[in-house]
Amino acid sequence: MGVEQVHRTVEAVWRIESGRVVAALAGLVRDVGWAEELAQDALVAALEQWPRDGVPANPGAWLTTVGKRRAIDALRRRKLLERTVEELGQDLDDDRFTPDFDAAFEERIDDDLLRLVFTACHPVLSPQARAALTLRVLGGLRTEEIARAFLVAETTVAQRITRAKKALAEAKVPFEVPGVAERGERLASVLEVIYLIFNEGYSATAGDDWMRPALCADALRLARLVQELMPEEPEVHGLAALLEIQASRTAARVDANGEPVLLLKQDRGRWDRLLIRRGLAALERARAADGPPGPYTLQAEIAACHARAAKPQETDWVRIAAGYAELARVVPSPVVELNRAVAVSFAEGPAAGLELAQALAEEPALASYHLLPSVLGDLLAKLGRHDEARAEFERAADLTGNERERALLRARAADCARGVAPTG
Numbered sequence: 130m131g132v133e134q135v136h137r138t139v140e141a142v143w144r145i146e147s148g149r150v151v152a153a154l155a156g157l158v159r160d161v162g163w164a165e166e167l168a169q170d171a172l173v174a175a176l177e178q179w180p181r182d183g184v185p186a187n188p189g190a191w192l193t194t195v196g197k198r199r200a201i202d203a204l205r206r207r208k209l210l211e212r213t214v215e216e217l218g219q220d221l222d223d224d225r226f227t228p229d230f231d232a233a234f235e236e237r238i239d240d241d242l243l244r245l246v247f248t249a250c251h252p253v254l255s256p257q258a259r260a261a262l263t264l265r266v267l268g269g270l271r272t273e274e275i276a277r278a279f280l281v282a283e284t285t286v287a288q289r290i291t292r293a294k295k296a297l298a299e300a301k302v303p304f305e306v307p308g309v310a311e312r313g314e315r316l317a318s319v320l321e322v323i324y325l326i327f328n329e330g331y332s333a334t335a336g337d338d339w340m341r342p343a344l345c346a347d348a349l350r351l352a353r354l355v356q357e358l359m360p361e362e363p364e365v366h367g368l369a370a371l372l373e374i375q376a377s378r379t380a381a382r383v384d385a386n387g388e389p390v391l392l393l394k395q396d397r398g399r400w401d402r403l404l405i406r407r408g409l410a411a412l413e414r415a416r417a418a419d420g421p422p423g424p425y426t427l428q429a430e431i432a433a434c435h436a437r438a439a440k441p442q443e444t445d446w447v448r449i450a451a452g453y454a455e456l457a458r459v460v461p462s463p464v465v466e467l468n469r470a471v472a473v474s475f476a477e478g479p480a481a482g483l484e485l486a487q488a489l490a491e492e493p494a495l496a497s498y499h500l501l502p503s504v505l506g507d508l509l510a511k512l513g514r515h516d517e518a519r520a521e522f523e524r525a526a527d528l529t530g531n532e533r534e535r536a537l538l539r540a541r542a543a544d545c546a547r548g549v550a551p552t553g
Contacts, residue, residue, distance in 0.1 A: 135180045145343045146189035147269030152241035159304040162294030165266045167196035250318040253300045258293040263322040277334035335530035339389045363418035366411045367426030373408030374432040377401040393441045405436045427456045446475035463492040479511040499528035510551045519545035
C-alpha cells in the first residue's frame with residue numbers, strides 16, 4: 130500500500146473512529162480539551178508510522194492506545210499522583226496491540242460518548258460554542274465543515290472551539306452526565322448537537338462523498354441513548370423520530386456509483402421499513418406529551434408525511450407546507466422558510482414557491498448557502514425560465530463544498546442550457 134493510499138486510509142479511519150477515541154480518552158483523563166489533543170497526537174503518529182509499519186488490524190484501538198500512552202507520559206512528567214498513573218498505565222507494559230483492546234472499551238463507549246456530549250454542552254459555554262466543540266471532538270469535523278453547518282465564518286468557529294476548551298479547563302468541568310436537576314437546562318444544546326452531527330452525515334458539506342454514514346450512525350445512537358436517559362422529555366423522542374425516519378432513506382440516497390439521488394427520484398422500496406416503524410413509534414411518544422409540539426417533533430411529523438407516501442405523487446404537500454409554517458412560527462429561520470417555499474411549490478405550484486424563495490435572496494445568513502440558488506434554479510426551470518435557472522445552478526455549484534453535489538448541480542445547469550425540463 131502506497132503512502133498516499135495509507136494517508137487516505139488514515140483519514141477514513143479518523144472520520145469513523147475519532148469520536149470514539151476522544152470519548153475513550155476523555156473518560157480516562159477527565160478533560161475534553163486534553164483528550165482531543167491526545168487524539169490529534171495519535172493521528173499524527175498514525176500518519177508517520179502506518180506508511181512504514183502498515184495499517185493495524187484495529188486502527189481505532191491503536192489510536193486510543195497511543196493517546197493513552199501520551200497521557201501517561203505527560204502525567205509522569207507532571208509528577209501527578211502515583212495512583213492515577215498506575216490506574217491509567219494498567220496493561221500497557223506489553224507493546225503489542227491485542228485484538229481485544231477495542232472490545233475493552235466497547236462496554237463503556239456509549240456512556241463515554243454521552244458524557245462527552247453533556248460535558249461539551251456545559252452551561253459555562255455559549256450555545257454556539259457547545260455545538261461547535263462537540264462537532265469537533267465527537268464528529269471529527271474540520272473547522273470549515275462546522276462553519277458551513279452554522280453558516281458562519283471559519284475564524285468564528287475556530288475561536289469558539291479554542292475558547293470552549295479553555296473555558297472547560299478553567300472551570301474544571303467534570304466529565305460526567307449531569308444530575309437530574311441540571312439535565313433539563315442542557316438538553317436543548319445536547320439535542321442541537323446530535324441534530325447537527327446527523328445533518329453533516331446525511332448531507333456532507335465537503336469532500337468527495339454525498340453522505341458520511343458513520344456520523345449518521347453516531348448521531349442516531351446518541352439520540353437513542355438520550356431517549357433512554359430522559360424518556361419523560363417529548364423532544365428527545367421527537368429528535369429520535371426525525372433521525373430514525375431520515376436515516377431510513379440512506380440506502381436510496383445514492384446510486385451504485387455513489388451519485389446523489391434526490392428524494393422524489395428515490396426507490397422507496399429501498400427505504401428501511403424498520404427504521405420508519407421505529408421513527409413513527411418515537412413520534413407517537415412525542416405526541417403523547419401535554420403541550421404544543423417542539424421543533425424536532427414538528428420536523429419529525431414532516432418527515433413522517435414522506436415516509437407514509439408509497440409513491441412521490443401520494444405525498445401530502447399541503448400538510449407538509451403547513452408543518453413548515455408552524456415550524457417557522459416556533460423557530461423562525463430563513464432555512465425553514467426556504468424549505469417551506471419548496472413545499473408550497475409542490476402544494477400550490479412553482480410560481481408560488483418561487484415568490485417565497487426570492488423573498489429570501491437578501492437574507493445575510495443565506496448569502497453563501499448553496500441550497501438557496503439550488504431551489505431558485507429548480508423553480509425557475511419548472512417555469513421554463515432556463516437561462517435564469519442555469520445561472521442559479523452554476524452559482525449553487527460554486528458555493529457547495531461537496532464534490533458529488535457540485536457535479537449534480539453542474540449537470541442540472543447543463544440541462545437548462547439545453548432547455549431540458551426538470552423531472553423532479
